[in-house]
Amino acid sequence: MTTYKGIKGFNIKTVSSDPPAPFTGEVWYNSGSDNLKYLGTAVAASWASGGNLNTSRNGLAGAGTVPAGLVSGGNPPNDGSNATEEYDGSAWTNGGNLGTQTRYAAGCGTQTAALATGGGPPNPANPSRKTQEYDGSSWTAGGDYLVPAHYLGGCGTQTAALGFGGVSYGPPGGQIALSATYKYNGSTWTAAGNLPSTSRKMSGAGTQTAALSIGGQTYNPTNAITLAVEYDGSSWTNGGTLGTARYNGMAAGIQTAALYYGGSGPGVATEVYNGTSWTNSTNMTAPKNRAGASTNGTTTAAFAAGGPGTSTLEYVGPNPATKTVGTI
Helix, strand or coil: CCCCHHCCCCCCCEECCCCCHHHHHHHHHHCCCCCCCEEEECCCEEEEEEECCCCCCCEEEEEEECCCCCEEECCCCCCCCCCCEEEEEEEEEEEECCCCCECCEEEEEECCCCEEECCCCCCCCCCCCCEEEECCCCCEEECCCCCCCCCEEEECCCCCEEEEEEEEEEECCCEEEECCEEEEECCCEEEEEEEECCCCCCEEEEEEECCCEECCCCCCCCCEEEEEEECCCCEEEEECCCCCCCCCCCCECCCCCCEEEECCCCCCCEEECCCCCCECCCCCCCCCCCCCECCCCCEEEEEEECCCCCCEEEEECCCCCCEEEEEC
């Protein structure tokens, strides 16, 4: 039988911490973490084409992960779509239709337990208060959002969701930018603090008690936002500044490990957050703006579907050189 010593000429060494300068192919046992590790070749982050949507649109609400994704609603038509599609990592198939057609809604959750909140056409001025819940096959009505809103941010799960910001309308028909934050418990929404400023077209990542609002756009005047703000379950504080100010981007991950990609402008920038600062990653291979996103995705696996057209792009995060085989 071939052994490591037979190949390399020595046994796997036991160390209390990872060696500072291992050579490629070196294997060691870290007794401190109880893991067998080796140094391979690092692989850079990349974007690749995935399966095409069955219906071309943008302004979709997204949910799920790369191997189990969901998108719903969107534009066209101008009064919103009721189409839902499910992703298995290679192809999209039609799911149950939304009960109320929508676009520019906030999506979150998983493929089998998702939310689509708010949304609606901007003209006429009638954004929705509706929350719709998906169980993997059909949508049902949930508790109404506390204000009619579209272009809002959202994150979390079907039974512990967060909605924030966006646009509403007031007399005599003008737009009103929002700063309010609301929590959902699976049946009702309650007020839960305000963003530092009014904003819209932002993206959300994380959980109900550890969330991010990323980028976005101020209203009157309209300016792209460079800031990410962090939520602790009751209040928002300023986080790291994006390298590229933009809105209508897509997001995935958690508060301390988030991914933000596409959006306004060139629509190809990808940035990674570590809880403190943003760093540039590999650009998307095509621009995406207000696409359906894998809101439960991670910094190593995410998708953007539609926005525009039917194409899907998948992100594979960098593969580190040092790899863990497993616990001994």
